[in-house]
Amino acid sequence: MTSPARRPSRVAKLPPRERILDAAEELFQSEGIRRVGVQAIADKAETTKMAIYRHFETKDELVAEWLRIVAADYRAAFDRVEAEHPGRPREQILGVARFIADGLPAVSYRGCPFINSIAELPDRSHPARLVIEQHKERQTRRLVGLCAQAGLTDPEQAAAEITFVLEGAQVSTQNGSIDRTGERLMRTVEGIVDRYRPAGDVPGSTTP
Amino acid sequence: MTSPARRPSRVAKLPPRERILDAAEELFQSEGIRRVGVQAIADKAETTKMAIYRHFETKDELVAEWLRIVAADYRAAFDRVEAEHPGRPREQILGVARFIADGLPAVSYRGCPFINSIAELPDRSHPARLVIEQHKERQTRRLVGLCAQAGLTDPEQAAAEITFVLEGAQVSTQNGSIDRTGERLMRTVEGIVDRYRPAGDVPGSTTP
DNA sequence: CCTTGGTGATACCGCTCGGTATCGTGTGGA
DNA sequence: TCCACACGATACCGAGCGGTATCACCAAGG
Numbered sequence: 001m002t003s004p005a006r007r008p009s010r011v012a013k014l015p016p017r018e019r020i021l022d023a024a025e026e027l028f029q030s031e032g033i034r035r036v037g038v039q040a041i042a043d044k045a046e047t048t049k050m051a052i053y054r055h056f057e058t059k060d061e062l063v064a065e066w067l068r069i070v071a072a073d074y075r076a077a078f079d080r081v082e083a084e085h086p087g088r089p090r091e092q093i094l095g096v097a098r099f100i101a102d103g104l105p106a107v108s109y110r111g112c113p114f115i116n117s118i119a120e121l122p123d124r125s126h127p128a129r130l131v132i133e134q135h136k137e138r139q140t141r142r143l144v145g146l147c148a149q150a151g152l153t154d155p156e157q158a159a160a161e162i163t164f165v166l167e168g169a170q171v172s173t174q175n176g177s178i179d180r181t182g183e184r185l186m187r188t189v190e191g192i193v194d195r196y197r198p199a200g201d202v203p204g205s206t207t208p
Numbered sequence: 209m210t211s212p213a214r215r216p217s218r219v220a221k222l223p224p225r226e227r228i229l230d231a232a233e234e235l236f237q238s239e240g241i242r243r244v245g246v247q248a249i250a251d252k253a254e255t256t257k258m259a260i261y262r263h264f265e266t267k268d269e270l271v272a273e274w275l276r277i278v279a280a281d282y283r284a285a286f287d288r289v290e291a292e293h294p295g296r297p298r299e300q301i302l303g304v305a306r307f308i309a310d311g312l313p314a315v316s317y318r319g320c321p322f323i324n325s326i327a328e329l330p331d332r333s334h335p336a337r338l339v340i341e342q343h344k345e346r347q348t349r350r351l352v353g354l355c356a357q358a359g360l361t362d363p364e365q366a367a368a369e370i371t372f373v374l375e376g377a378q379v380s381t382q383n384g385s386i387d388r389t390g391e392r393l394m395r396t397v398e399g400i401v402d403r404y405r406p407a408g409d410v411p412g413s414t415t416p
Numbered sequence: 417c418c419t420t421g422g423t424g425a426t427a428c429c430g431c432t433c434g435g436t437a438t439c440g441t442g443t444g445g446a
Numbered sequence: 447t448c449c450a451c452a453c454g455a456t457a458c459c460g461a462g463c464g465g466t467a468t469c470a471c472c473a474a475g476g
Binding site: 246247 | 432433434435436437
């Protein structure tokens with residue numbers, strides 16, 4: 001067993017495994033998975049191919065591990081948004097939408113890592129596919145839960161619509177076909193929440 | 209100049225250029241662009257690499273030509289839908305949505321060629337990127353026009369929402385996070401059209 | 417002290433890639 | 447009849463790929 005917090009030799013450097021994952025993150029996101037060779041990752045991480053293969057069985061496993069981290073980041077953001085509006089599912093839903101909307105400018109250059117990766121990995125048995133599908137399913141279930149808590153009629157449909165819109169906004173931002181996608185995304189999600197709100201409900205209050 | 213309709217040697221075969229494009233279509237769609245080598249396309253087209261490079265300058269140009277054809281197919285389908293409901297923009301909008309919804313099962317295995325290709329081609333100067341971006345912009349403008357003809361309040365916003373949803377439904381179908389995406393997509397688009405319908409308008413009639 | 421194990425560096429493997437060169441062949445138009 | 451030309455087949459090129467082997471190094475732990 002290695003000590004839990006290793007101290008790097010002399011420079012203030014992260015341990016190799018973290019540097020590799022950071023470098024992979026940057027390169028996979030900006031260039032795509034298949035365009036990036038293991039050697040390029042090693043160079044950017046200031047290490048060698050051998051070091052990479054000491055920490056990850058194959059390149060495919062490294063890809064999967066990267067996506068696991070990205071998925072965990074999204075879940076953490078989801079958690080944070082929920083914690084900011086305790087007991088207010090409507091604000092939680094809009095908060096999630098806001099989180100995605102705010103991320104759109106950064107995404108505009110290369111888009112959503114899950115959407116892009118699934119396009120690059122047609123093989124359904126690829127380890128990264130499992131990560132993506134599990135993540136998407138968790139996110140959807142979580143959104144259904146929020147919609148149900150918000151008392152929306154037909155929470156599954158509402159969650160599906162919101163999911164469509166969140167994904168579509170990222171795609172449309174990436175291909176540049178629509179302007180002000182963030183703002184439009186927020187209006188769209190508000191429209192969906194409105195549409196499925198139980199009759200007589202007033203925006204902004206879930207329990208009187 | 210070659211004669212406009214060449215007769216193949218003896219078998220009822222398409223001319224090489226068409227066979228190449230057909231083979232490329234199948235392989236790019238099912239495997240992705242970068243996973244498919246020029247040799248594989250030649251094999252499937254029952255020709256040789258040399259023949260491919262006689263008809264297309266580079267592989268990138270072949271990719272662009274393929275996407276030009278796909279874009280033309282989408283535009284033709286759009287035309288057909290419009291022609292089926294002349295003077296009824298609301299039905300035309302729903303017809304376009306229906307066209308996409310009906311295509312989802314076929315798409316479910318590998319998704320939308322434009323979304324996938326843009327994910328595989330981070331280089332913004334790639335010839336295929338131009339094709340994709342022009343196509344998406346044309347589609348969006350056309351949708352805005354339909355929304356305006358339908359008298360929807362804020363046609364740009366309505367068209368943006370519909371675009372989000374059409375793209376998102378394809379992505380969600382591909383990653384399998386949502387069930388019955390076709391049906392849900394139709395309901396969503398109906399909801400958007402409803403939401404932006406001018407006050408007092410009755411569904412199904414645009415001019416009395 | 418000396419051993420152990422993660423590290424860096426380099427060279428290498430077989431394979432596939434996009435793209436080119438070369439040569440033979442069959443066919444249609446003049 | 448003969449020429450031009452698209453086509454098919456094959457071999458080849460340099461480069462990059464994922465992945466492995468080998469060796470020296472250096473810090474920590476007994």
